[in-house]
Amino acid sequence: MKPTPLKVHETRPSRPRTQRAGQRAHTLTQLPSDQDLVMRIIPMPADCNVNGDIFGGWVMAQVDLAGAVMAWRTVKGRLATVAVNEFVFKEPVMPGDLLSFFSKVEHVGRTSVSVSVEVFSEQLHNQGEYRKVTQARLTYVAIDVKGKPKSIPKAAASPAQSPAPGKKTLKSRRASQLAASGASPL
Ligand SMILES: CC(C)(COP(=O)(O)OP(=O)(O)OC[C@H]1O[C@@H](n2cnc3c(N)ncnc32)[C@H](O)[C@@H]1OP(=O)(O)O)[C@@H](O)C(=O)NCCC(=O)NCCS
Numbered sequence: 001m002k003p004t005p006l007k008v009h010e011t012r013p014s015r016p017r018t019q020r021a022g023q024r025a026h027t028l029t030q031l032p033s034d035q036d037l038v039m040r041i042i043p044m045p046a047d048c049n050v051n052g053d054i055f056g057g058w059v060m061a062q063v064d065l066a067g068a069v070m071a072w073r074t075v076k077g078r079l080a081t082v083a084v085n086e087f088v089f090k091e092p093v094m095p096g097d098l099l100s101f102f103s104k105v106e107h108v109g110r111t112s113v114s115v116s117v118e119v120f121s122e123q124l125h126n127q128g129e130y131r132k133v134t135q136a137r138l139t140y141v142a143i144d145v146k147g148k149p150k151s152i153p154k155a156a157a158s159p160a161q162s163p164a165p166g167k168k169t170l171k172s173r174r175a176s177q178l179a180a181s182g183a184s185p186l
Pocket of ligand 1: 079080081082083085108109110111112113139141143147148149
């Protein structure tokens with residue numbers, strides 16, 4: 001009797017991106033090198049809106065947290081978000097995308113710090129291809145124990161916004177870890 005050939009199920013291609021007519025896909029092959037990687041997260045189906053992509057409010061909350069990292073390094077104390085000065089959802093985010101949040105300090109005032117945040121998505125099945133999905137600018141204020149604005153120490157306003165010399169940034173620490181392990185970036 002002739003053996004029945006095994007039925008091979010085709011793997012489904014990765015889900016295509018929502019793309020509006022005439023819209024070009026802006027795929028990047030590199031993540032920014034002039035900003036700090038402050039956070040990475042994978043949104044889950046529970047974070048979706050009724051369209052099946054990720055709820056904008058969820059993205060905003062993550063961006064607020066990511067922006068706070070650089071502000072926190074500058075203020076080195078309590079702070080509060082005073083304003084979201086710019087927020088652009090450039091492309092939808094899908095559940096399962098790996099989101100990378102990059103940030104840098106744009107301005108240090110008397111009590112406030114303005115930071116930019118850019119969010120890049122990467123799909124499991126298209127690793128190494130990134131899309132800028134969101135960009136934002138936020139302002140944080142240094143506050144005292146009563147929640148009132150407080151002056152930021154002068155040293156914090158100098159160009160040395162990143163951790164003190166000798167201490168590695170998240171980005172360089174990650175690069176060292178990867179080099180040591182021989183693994184590829186997530
Ligand atoms: C943040 C807070 C303490 C600031 O108090 P305030 O009396 O409004 O402070 P000021 O008007 O003196 O402004 C403080 C700084 O914020 C800046 N600022 C205020 N509104 C801003 C805006 N819309 N965009 C950019 N910067 C702004 C001011 O320019 C100032 O900066 P500088 O000192 O570096 O020049 C107060 O507004 C507050 O408690 N807000 C609620 C915060 C909150 O609940 N956030 C969400 C959870 S973290």
